[in-house]
Amino acid sequence: MSGATxxxxxxxxxxxxxxxxxxxxxxxxxxxIGEPARGVAPGEAATVIGAGAVIRSHTVIYAGNVIGxxxxxxHGALLRESNTIxxxxxxxxxxxxxxxxxxxxxxxxxxxxxxxxxxTLKRGSWVGPGxxxxxxxxxxxxxxxxxxxxxxxxxGAKIGANASLLPGVRIGENALVGAGAVVTRDVEPGAVxxxxxxxTVKHIRDLVCPATGLNPYRAILGVPGDDSDDxxxxxx
Amino acid sequence: MSGATxxxxxxxxxxxxxxxxxxxxxxxxxxxIGEPARGVAPGEAATVIGAGAVIRSHTVIYAGNVIGxxxxxxHGALLRESNTIxxxxxxxxxxxxxxxxxxxxxxxxxxxxxxxxxxTLKRGSWVGPGxxxxxxxxxxxxxxxxxxxxxxxxxGAKIGANASLLPGVRIGENALVGAGAVVTRDVEPGAVxxxxxxxTVKHIRDLVCPATGLNPYRAILGVPGDDSDDxxxxxx
Amino acid sequence: MSGATxxxxxxxxxxxxxxxxxxxxxxxxxxxIGEPARGVAPGEAATVIGAGAVIRSHTVIYAGNVIGxxxxxxHGALLRESNTIxxxxxxxxxxxxxxxxxxxxxxxxxxxxxxxxxxTLKRGSWVGPGxxxxxxxxxxxxxxxxxxxxxxxxxGAKIGANASLLPGVRIGENALVGAGAVVTRDVEPGAVxxxxxxxTVKHIRDLVCPATGLNPYRAILGVPGDDSDDxxxxxx
Numbered sequence: 001m002s003g004a005t006x007x008x009x010x011x012x013x014x015x016x017x018x019x020x021x022x023x024x025x026x027x028x029x030x031x032x033i034g035e036p037a038r039g040v041a042p043g044e045a046a047t048v049i050g051a052g053a054v055i056r057s058h059t060v061i062y063a064g065n066v067i068g069x070x071x072x073x074x075h076g077a078l079l080r081e082s083n084t085i086x087x088x089x090x091x092x093x094x095x096x097x098x099x100x101x102x103x104x105x106x107x108x109x110x111x112x113x114x115x116x117x118x119x120t121l122k123r124g125s126w127v128g129p130g131x132x133x134x135x136x137x138x139x140x141x142x143x144x145x146x147x148x149x150x151x152x153x154x155x156g157a158k159i160g161a162n163a164s165l166l167p168g169v170r171i172g173e174n175a176l177v178g179a180g181a182v183v184t185r186d187v188e189p190g191a192v193x194x195x196x197x198x199x200t201v202k203h204i205r206d207l208v209c210p211a212t213g214l215n216p217y218r219a220i221l222g223v224p225g226d227d228s229d230d231x232x233x234x235x236x
Numbered sequence: 237m238s239g240a241t242x243x244x245x246x247x248x249x250x251x252x253x254x255x256x257x258x259x260x261x262x263x264x265x266x267x268x269i270g271e272p273a274r275g276v277a278p279g280e281a282a283t284v285i286g287a288g289a290v291i292r293s294h295t296v297i298y299a300g301n302v303i304g305x306x307x308x309x310x311h312g313a314l315l316r317e318s319n320t321i322x323x324x325x326x327x328x329x330x331x332x333x334x335x336x337x338x339x340x341x342x343x344x345x346x347x348x349x350x351x352x353x354x355x356t357l358k359r360g361s362w363v364g365p366g367x368x369x370x371x372x373x374x375x376x377x378x379x380x381x382x383x384x385x386x387x388x389x390x391x392g393a394k395i396g397a398n399a400s401l402l403p404g405v406r407i408g409e410n411a412l413v414g415a416g417a418v419v420t421r422d423v424e425p426g427a428v429x430x431x432x433x434x435x436t437v438k439h440i441r442d443l444v445c446p447a448t449g450l451n452p453y454r455a456i457l458g459v460p461g462d463d464s465d466d467x468x469x470x471x472x
Numbered sequence: 473m474s475g476a477t478x479x480x481x482x483x484x485x486x487x488x489x490x491x492x493x494x495x496x497x498x499x500x501x502x503x504x505i506g507e508p509a510r511g512v513a514p515g516e517a518a519t520v521i522g523a524g525a526v527i528r529s530h531t532v533i534y535a536g537n538v539i540g541x542x543x544x545x546x547h548g549a550l551l552r553e554s555n556t557i558x559x560x561x562x563x564x565x566x567x568x569x570x571x572x573x574x575x576x577x578x579x580x581x582x583x584x585x586x587x588x589x590x591x592t593l594k595r596g597s598w599v600g601p602g603x604x605x606x607x608x609x610x611x612x613x614x615x616x617x618x619x620x621x622x623x624x625x626x627x628g629a630k631i632g633a634n635a636s637l638l639p640g641v642r643i644g645e646n647a648l649v650g651a652g653a654v655v656t657r658d659v660e661p662g663a664v665x666x667x668x669x670x671x672t673v674k675h676i677r678d679l680v681c682p683a684t685g686l687n688p689y690r691a692i693l694g695v696p697g698d699d700s701d702d703x704x705x706x707x708x
Contacts, residue, residue: 012486014248014265029486030266030502030530032293057504057532058266058548060293060311075532075550076294076566078311078329093550093568094312094584096329096347096365108612111568111586112330112604114347114365114397126611129568129586130604130636132348132366132397134415138443138452139362139394140344147447158611161586161604162636162654164366164398164416179606180636180654180668182398182416182430194654196416196432196668207610211619216610250484250501266502268529294502296529296547312530314547314565330548332565332583332601348566350583350601350633368584368602368633370651374679374688375598375630376580383683400602400634400652418634418652418666432652432668 010057017043022051022069032060037081037099040064050087062099074111092129101150110161119150125171127153128161128179137167154189156220163198174220176204246293253279258287258305268296273317273335276300286323298335310347328365337386346397355386361407363389364397364415371403390425392456399434410456412440482529489515494523494541504532509553509571512536522559534571546583564601573622582633591622597643599625600633600651607639626661628692635670646692648676 007025009015015027016034027033033055034047040063047061050069055061059073064081071085074093079085083097086105091097095113104123109115113127116135121127135150149168153159157171160179165171170186177183178194178201187193192202209216243261245251251263252270263269269291270283276299283297286305291297295309300317307321310329315321319333322341327333331349340359345351349363352371357363371386385404389395393407396415401407406422413419414430414437423429428438445452479497481487487499488506499505505527506519512535519533522541527533531545536553543557546565551557555569558577563569567585576595581587585599588607593599607622621640625631629643632651637643642658649655650666650673659665664674681688 012248012484029504030294032265035293057507058294058312058502058530076312076330076530076548094330094348094548094566112348112566112584116365124612128604128606128611129588130366130398130602132364132415134364134397137446138412139364139396140360140392141445141452142455143445143448143450143452147445156612160611160636161606162398162602162634164396166415176610178654179604179638180416180652182414182432194669196654197430209613209615209619210609212615214615216613216615219614248484266530268501271529294530294548312548312566330566330584348584352601366602366634368600368651370600370633373682374648375600375632376596376628377681377688378691379681379684379686379688383681398634400632402651416652418650418668433666 007053016047016063018045018063019047019049021049022053024051025049025053025055027053027055028057028059028075030058031055034063035060036063040081045081056093064099068105086123104155116148116150118148120152122153122155122157124156125153126158128159128163130162131159131165132163133165135167151183157187174204174217176207243289252283252299254281254299255283255285257285258289260287261285261289261291263289263291264293264295264311266294267291270299271296272299276317281317292329300335304341316353322359340391352384352386354384356388358389358391358393360392361389362394364395364399366398367395367401368399369401373403387419393423410440410453412443479525488519488535490517490535491519491521493521494525496523497521497525497527499525499527500529500531500547502530503527506535507532508535512553517553528565536571540577558595576627588620588622590620592624594625594627594629596628597625598630600631600635602634603631603637604635605637609639623655629659646676646689648679 005024007021009027010029012029013031019034045063049067053071056075058076061079062081067085068087070088072090076094077091079097080099082099083101085103092111098117100117103121106124109127111129114132151165152170154173156174159177163181172189175187176192181198182196184197241260243257245263246265248265249267255270281299285303289307292311294312298317303321304323306324308326312330313327315333316335318335319337321339328347334353336353339357342360345363347365350368387401388406390409392410395413399417408425411423412428417434418432420433477496479493481499482501484501485503491506517535521539525543528547530548533551534553539557540559542560544562548566549563551569552571554571555573557575564583570589572589575593578596581599583601586604623637624642626645628646631649635653644661647659648664653670654668656669
């Protein structure tokens with residue numbers, strides 16, 4: 001372990017047994033890591049968090065999460081058990097990730113969002129503030145465990161603030177869901193949808209940045225002259 | 237008190253005087269129970285919580301709540317003063333119950349929901365993630381205290397994620413409000429409504445579970461061959 | 473300092489260096505004040521909070537905020553850095569104010585709301601529960617820093633629960649946005665808008681309080697016989 005930078009953990013944080021916290025990680029005040037799920041003893045399930053994590057204050061991470069390098073949480077984020085989370089993922093302030101969620105590399109989840117069990121968020125997808133994904137077509141149905149199916153966000157899909165996704169919908173690659181939209185059926189790759197219920201209103205190739213006059217997604221679309229770079233927005 | 241199982245309280249939790257916590261209850265880290273409302277001295281108002289409660293971390297419960305047995309809170313839930321709450325109720329993570337709310341037995345409130353003062357949630361009703369009930373027809377009206385009236389959810393009514401209910405609307409027995417709907421008028425018993433503004437789109441007798449091919453609410457509807465059982469979803 | 477009433481700070485609260493907390497202020501449990509923003513050393517940026525503040529439990533206020541007198545936060549509110557906040561402002565429970573937000577005197581932000589960077593909230597404006605303002609027309613655009621522009625709420629504008637405001641929209645003086653509305657373009661002063669997308673449905677002069685039969689905003693409208701007074705709603 002010579003040369004490794006230990007994690008920095010606030011004195012008020014509660015770290016359960018069997019938590020592996022990557023080197024150089026920072027854990028804020030009033031955080032809980034390794035919270036046991038119902039029926040699981042403290043320390044029974046491992047919690048693995050990669051190097052360089054920033055776990056901001058009041059965040060709760062259950063035992064049974066496997067999280068890659070470069071993870072960031074906002075304040076008061078909640079991650080329940082049995083999630084698989086890639087590298088360079090951020091989960092914003094007050095957002096909730098339920099259990100059995102599959103989150104790929106470079107996914108950004110902004111603030112106050114809700115991602116239920118059995119959802120799939122593929123590489124580089126983006127979830128805006130207050131977005132709710134859903135997975136139960138008929139709440140309180142006695143068979144609800146048989147039909148729970150979360151939405152799938154294909155790579156690069158983006159969901160605008162306050163939008164609602166119905167159970168099992170698939171948001172196509174690089175599609176853009178407008179703020180406040182209610183998505184009741186699958187969205188085509190590259191489509192821009194809006195409204196309640198959501199309808200396709202244009203394609204991302206038709207978008208124009210008000211600041212530059214250029215297409216904001218020209219790098220994705222393979223337009224010549226691309227000069228795009230990584231966005232540093234932390235999604236807190 | 238021989239034979240009683242005491243409550244288990246995390247050392248970091250703050251319990252004010254005059255809190256009665258039922259036997260076998262569990263209180264998580266960074267919880268506050270008995271927080272005094274404005275103008276009330278600590279311990280002046282009683283807080284009564286029944287047996288077997290699970291109060292998860294970062295939850296705040298004000299003095300002046302009377303809560304039945306089997307209560308569960310998610311993480312970071314907030315219950316202000318003077319609420320009456322029945323047995324086997326759950327209030328999910330980051331949800332807010334204001335004051336003078338009447339919540340009957342077996343009500344489940346999911347995550348990040350908002351229930352304002354003078355709302356009524358009857359037996360077995362269900363509130364999805366991010367739902368907002370409202371009670372002020374005209375915010376900042378100088379007479380606002382005279383006209384505040386919360387929605388009423390009749391028994392078994394279910395409100396989908398991100399829906400908004402306008403002040404005073406009544407959601408009929410076993411009705412289902414779709415995700416993202418904006419409900420501006422009363423909803424008939426058993427109706428399924430969706431849209432902004434919400435319109436009736438079908439009746440719950442017309443619903444079909446995608447997993448079983450059966451009506452999800454056949455037990456409620458009294459259809460022969462019912463084999464329903466209690467849903468164990470914790471609504472965290 | 474003779475005669476000054478010191479602040480009352482819960483033992484569990486974390487107060488960083490270089491925080492000026494006005495006399496008579498009250499700070500609840502599990503609060504953080506002066507949290508350093510990324511790349512800023514603890515205590516490097518000043519945090520100034522005026523007299524008589526009530527900072528409720530689990531709230532996080534970053535270093536670099538300048539806040540007037542009579543400030544109130546709900547539980548679990550989050551204010552990031554570099555905001556300018558006037559007198560008698562309240563930020564409700566679980567609400568998030570990002571950075572570089574300009575909030576004038578007497579603004580009330582209710583619960584679970586989201587106000588992104590570069591938003592402007594003018595005197596006496598009101599933001600309801602679960603409202604999301606947005607500032608990025610095209611999330612993850614590589615030029616996003618060049619075009620971020622938050623909404624502007626003119627004096628007395630009111631935004632109903634769960635509404636979404638698109639980047640840069642201007643809500644006119646005393647206008648009223650209905651619950652669940654998705655505002656895609658500017659709103660005229662005094663207009664009442666609703667729907668997705670939001671359309672003008674009436675003028676505030678046409679509103680009638682169900683309790684009194686009077687116009688709720690007659691004081692604003694200069695109608696004779698005005699007897700309005702300040703609303704005491706704390707917006708928690």
